[in-house]
Amino acid sequence: EVQLVESGGGLVQPGGSLRLSCAASGFTFSSVSMAWVRQAPGHGLEWVANIKDDGNKAFYVDSVTGRFTISRDNAKNSLYLQMNSLRAEDTAIYYCARGWGSEWGQGTLVTVSS
Amino acid sequence: DIQMTQSPSSLSASVGDRVTITCRASQGIRNDLGWYQQKPGKAPKRLIYTASSLQSGVPSRFSGSGSGTEFTLTISSLQPEDFATYYCLQYNSYPWTFGQGTKVEIK
Numbered sequence: 001e002v003q004l005v006e007s008g009g010g011l012v013q014p015g016g017s018l019r020l021s022c023a024a025s026g027f028t029f030s031s032v033s034m035a036w037v038r039q040a041p042g043h044g045l046e047w048v049a050n051i052k053d054d055g056n057k058a059f060y061v062d063s064v065t066g067r068f069t070i071s072r073d074n075a076k077n078s079l080y081l082q083m084n085s086l087r088a089e090d091t092a093i094y095y096c097a098r099g100w101g102s103e104w105g106q107g108t109l110v111t112v113s114s
Numbered sequence: 115d116i117q118m119t120q121s122p123s124s125l126s127a128s129v130g131d132r133v134t135i136t137c138r139a140s141q142g143i144r145n146d147l148g149w150y151q152q153k154p155g156k157a158p159k160r161l162i163y164t165a166s167s168l169q170s171g172v173p174s175r176f177s178g179s180g181s182g183t184e185f186t187l188t189i190s191s192l193q194p195e196d197f198a199t200y201y202c203l204q205y206n207s208y209p210w211t212f213g214q215g216t217k218v219e220i221k
Contacts, residue, residue, distance in 0.1 A: 035210075037158075044201065044212060044215045045150075045152075045158065045201055045203075045215075046212065047203075047211065047212065050210070059208040059209070061209045062209070095158075100148060100163065100205045101160055101205070102160055102163070102169070103160075104158055104159070105157065107157055
């Protein structure tokens, strides 16, 4: 059974940093691309970033380019999202997802507020 | 960027009704589209991939169709557990983009 478990969310001040993690199990992690998707409170879904299976290529939505970095450790079956220069509009539940969104984790809440 | 226009934004329907939700892409995306169901406080769940392929374990009352720029999700006979918000997602090109969502409510 595919399992994705996010962690690392919390309350952070504007301009601060946070690193999210996603622990994967139940599939061959190193063979699939992975994604982060977020959902602001009361809003729809927004794709944030993708990373290829070998970690050598990543893609980002414009609003986070230069501030967020997606990475992975295939030896640890883990996906990461380093978030810097956080803004109030980054407040959301952050989900990790496998491949083209076949399975999702339960999400972790990031709140950016002073 | 490819814009996904989803309609309607909400609808009221009764158990047993046939429900249709549409997504229109601003440019052709072949069949690189998925449909998701999200219930309050829960993560989205994929129902359909490559526009018309049913995700394993999803009831057969859900179906998807379309290619290019016009896509449809159909629920053939709405069940109580289907009241939720539905989203389309194009993954043809980056940035991936979602439709705005359709909230299906009980009439």
